[in-house]
Amino acid sequence: MRESWVPLFGGDVYATPRRLVLLSNEAPEREPDEWVQGPPEKLRDKAAEGFARKQGVSVGELEVRDGFLGVTKAGRPLAEALPERLNELVRGLAFSKSMVWDQSGLRFARPVRWLCAKLDETTVEGFRGSTFGHRFTHGEIEIPHAREYFELLRKTDVEVDQDKRREQILGGLRELGLETPNERVLSEVVYLVESPIVQEATFDERFLQLPEQVIVTAMESHQRYFPLGGNRFAFVANGGDPKTVVAGNENVLEGRLEDASFTFERDVEHGIDELAKELKSITFVAGAGSFAQKTERLKALVHDLGGGEASQEAARLAKADQAAELVREFPDLEGHIGAEYARLAGYPEAVCAAIDEQYLPESAGGPLPETEAGRVLSAADKIDNLTVAFALGQKPTGSRDPYGLRRAAIGLCRLALESGLELDVPALVERDRVGLAEQGAEVKDDVADTADFVEERLEGLLDVPVEFVRAARAGGVSELGAVARLAETLAAAASSDEFERAYVAYDRANRLAGKADGASAALDAKLATDEAELALIQSLAGASPKIEAAIQAKDFQAALSAASELGPPVDRFFDEVLVMAEDKQVRANRLRLLLDVRDAVGALGDLSQIPR
Amino acid sequence: MSSTYQEMIARLERYWADYGCVIMQPYHTELGAGTFNPATFLRCLGPRPWKTAYVEPCIRPTDGRYGENPFRFQHYFQYQVVLKPAPEDVLDLYFGSLEALGIDLQKHDVRLVEDDWEGPTLGAWGLGWEVWCDGMEVTQFTYFQQLGGLELDLIPAEMTYGLERLAMFLQGKKSAFDLEWAPGVTWGEVYKENEREWSTYNFEVAPIDILTKRFEEHETECRDLLARDLPLPAYDQVLKCSHTFNLLDARGAISVTERAAYIARVRNLARKVAEQYVEKLADAPV
Numbered sequence: 001m002r003e004s005w006v007p008l009f010g011g012d013v014y015a016t017p018r019r020l021v022l023l024s025n026e027a028p029e030r031e032p033d034e035w036v037q038g039p040p041e042k043l044r045d046k047a048a049e050g051f052a053r054k055q056g057v058s059v060g061e062l063e064v065r066d067g068f069l070g071v072t073k074a075g076r077p078l079a080e081a082l083p084e085r086l087n088e089l090v091r092g093l094a095f096s097k098s099m100v101w102d103q104s105g106l107r108f109a110r111p112v113r114w115l116c117a118k119l120d121e122t123t124v125e126g127f128r129g130s131t132f133g134h135r136f137t138h139g140e141i142e143i144p145h146a147r148e149y150f151e152l153l154r155k156t157d158v159e160v161d162q163d164k165r166r167e168q169i170l171g172g173l174r175e176l177g178l179e180t181p182n183e184r185v186l187s188e189v190v191y192l193v194e195s196p197i198v199q200e201a202t203f204d205e206r207f208l209q210l211p212e213q214v215i216v217t218a219m220e221s222h223q224r225y226f227p228l229g230g231n232r233f234a235f236v237a238n239g240g241d242p243k244t245v246v247a248g249n250e251n252v253l254e255g256r257l258e259d260a261s262f263t264f265e266r267d268v269e270h271g272i273d274e275l276a277k278e279l280k281s282i283t284f285v286a287g288a289g290s291f292a293q294k295t296e297r298l299k300a301l302v303h304d305l306g307g308g309e310a311s312q313e314a315a316r317l318a319k320a321d322q323a324a325e326l327v328r329e330f331p332d333l334e335g336h337i338g339a340e341y342a343r344l345a346g347y348p349e350a351v352c353a354a355i356d357e358q359y360l361p362e363s364a365g366g367p368l369p370e371t372e373a374g375r376v377l378s379a380a381d382k383i384d385n386l387t388v389a390f391a392l393g394q395k396p397t398g399s400r401d402p403y404g405l406r407r408a409a410i411g412l413c414r415l416a417l418e419s420g421l422e423l424d425v426p427a428l429v430e431r432d433r434v435g436l437a438e439q440g441a442e443v444k445d446d447v448a449d450t451a452d453f454v455e456e457r458l459e460g461l462l463d464v465p466v467e468f469v470r471a472a473r474a475g476g477v478s479e480l481g482a483v484a485r486l487a488e489t490l491a492a493a494a495s496s497d498e499f500e501r502a503y504v505a506y507d508r509a510n511r512l513a514g515k516a517d518g519a520s521a522a523l524d525a526k527l528a529t530d531e532a533e534l535a536l537i538q539s540l541a542g543a544s545p546k547i548e549a550a551i552q553a554k555d556f557q558a559a560l561s562a563a564s565e566l567g568p569p570v571d572r573f574f575d576e577v578l579v580m581a582e583d584k585q586v587r588a589n590r591l592r593l594l595l596d597v598r599d600a601v602g603a604l605g606d607l608s609q610i611p612r
Numbered sequence: 613m614s615s616t617y618q619e620m621i622a623r624l625e626r627y628w629a630d631y632g633c634v635i636m637q638p639y640h641t642e643l644g645a646g647t648f649n650p651a652t653f654l655r656c657l658g659p660r661p662w663k664t665a666y667v668e669p670c671i672r673p674t675d676g677r678y679g680e681n682p683f684r685f686q687h688y689f690q691y692q693v694v695l696k697p698a699p700e701d702v703l704d705l706y707f708g709s710l711e712a713l714g715i716d717l718q719k720h721d722v723r724l725v726e727d728d729w730e731g732p733t734l735g736a737w738g739l740g741w742e743v744w745c746d747g748m749e750v751t752q753f754t755y756f757q758q759l760g761g762l763e764l765d766l767i768p769a770e771m772t773y774g775l776e777r778l779a780m781f782l783q784g785k786k787s788a789f790d791l792e793w794a795p796g797v798t799w800g801e802v803y804k805e806n807e808r809e810w811s812t813y814n815f816e817v818a819p820i821d822i823l824t825k826r827f828e829e830h831e832t833e834c835r836d837l838l839a840r841d842l843p844l845p846a847y848d849q850v851l852k853c854s855h856t857f858n859l860l861d862a863r864g865a866i867s868v869t870e871r872a873a874y875i876a877r878v879r880n881l882a883r884k885v886a887e888q889y890v891e892k893l894a895d896a897p898v
Contacts, residue, residue, distance in 0.1 A: 017726070099757055100767055101755050101767050102697065102698075102700075109739070110739065110741075111698075111755070135707075136707075136717040192725060193723070223747055238723045239718075239721055240720045240722075240746070241719040241720075244719050244720060245720060247746075248720065248721070248747060248748065249721075249746050249747035251746075251781075251784060252746065252747040252781075253747070254786050255786045256683070258682050258786060259681060259682065263681075281864065
């Protein structure tokens, strides 16, 4: 509606669980004029007359636009246009899933039971001038004038404006002491009621023995309740007698908590070690084996990440709760409930906390794991999710990202940037692919794709122009944090003389030799004849190890200084030496020299990405 | 408002009989839901109108909890109503049935929560709502769109009341075992031991080898019956396949990959039965 209607006729769109509403307070008096395009202007002689006749105008009235003949059709007065326009609107709405319900063939999200349309006080032809109030408190109501619609519905217990309903719910929750309700639940509840009434209720205190996460999830995931702390909760009713409705909802929640208690106790009886043994028979992703096999890969990754004993132990138990009945019931509890079961089994807190934190950050900007073992496990889990998806050919495309891989990649970048975790993504991905292949998985795609996908996320996270990130990604470091610091170093130095000299050396060498054929395999100093050539060879011999050592030490400033030493000799070389010499050997050797210069400076990245 | 479990069922029977439904009886083989009953699945195919209502025991082996969980059972009851085609006032009719049960719609918070329904083993889907009474989901309301992979001539409305939940709401009970079935007799007294023994059977005892073979046999028999142009007996074999699969699933004998393949096999049979049933309908004199 916002796309098809509002741009032409203005207005706002409203929705309740039972109605879709469009209100235009300042609707235009006519439809917008319409351009009817005819034949190309160059066919005027042949086709103009026929087109004009069809449109009911004379040839002289035809206009030209963008090389085409055409006519501007004046829009009809609104009253005349509305029946057709509104029908098109109703029939043209697209839903992710739509249905039919009678022989009319109309498709909609749910059956359309009435269509009310008023232009001021006139009922639009083919529509009705009445609507229905709250389902159980009011019946059909006449709408004498379009502007009275909202007020009349308000009187029949329907708040049409979703923003107002949201405010009413927020206000009610605030009165109960809840300032920041769960947004996911709130945005759903707004569209579950037409007449929101916030109610306070309680449950039996004996359920407080359950882990808080379990109680909260039981309330939020199915019942859409708002926990108020302790044994209090709030819910939003759509009507009814408060006392009766509160008692009913309390009963339902206690039933669900009873259910959760039974499930919880059964899981605890099994114990986390027993649950971990069941992972053999639970598929992680079709094509990538079971959760037991995932666990093996996580252990290998944690080892490569330099994780200590706690993270090793946490990796072993990380997925155990996938076998827990509670997680099957409430998938949101994964990780949290595993940590709880590990605690009950007496594992050290560092292990339990890591299990709890493995899925962090839950949103791109959400909090990161706070413990060392949690960071390592969280990184390992994300590396494996990415590697598996790419290896199975299921990388995200456009807006399709069912496994949340963008979020995982952003999580990895943030672990490197904000937590200082060392993440050599290509090496880790390669390690994981070997693990996958050993387990018998068919591995497609290559390491570079997965690593690129992760590194690309740095572009949005770092406070430097993207060109510097792109340049740094091609440099001599692959560890994520180092790539980021290299990009920052380059960006900070971008206007310095040092940078300019390094850039010149890279750029001139690259421009000439980068695409030329025939460079020799290795530099032969004996073939050098000119003084400037010898000088460059000497400078390179001096600078190259310095650059390399500085990159190794991740002292990118020092690497830049060393690289900048090559600027003047490269300039001189180009001034005095003819690279494309007659002698093939000499030419090949000079091309090699330039490529070596480019590669030495290129440890700082692909500087050609940076616009000058 | 409080009434016994059996009184609640009697009132629903009365209400829908008065509306003109054919009151059917439960089917004679294990079903996972009232939708599987031929009175729903087959009768909703083809061009003939049909109105029915009946109690259906649901057998869901994986849902058993040895009678220890107040909310979950491997055997429970649905009240199934099908109106084909769905009349325009079908929702009002449904709400009328709640009133017939003594529910004051002004006093309670009754609402519809959108829900998409899918029955993969039957090649079926539809759109509709969950009906909530004071936070308790008591009914699944669905406008079928496809059954057995076939588009439908007339769109039926299916109303599936979860009888235990509805009774828990009506009687204000937190456990189904505490429901009053008849005056002085609880649901638990009638069915608790049943839950315990059947859970043991479903999870621990049911013979995997025999069941695996049995699935194949039912599948073969279904094909044979289709070859003899007998879709109604063939459909019983689909139901038996489905139940055998559910038992194997409860025994943990089916891996996740196999699962999809088993479901596809049942769906394939259901589709063939549906096609043959519709063909025969077209040939039969009205």
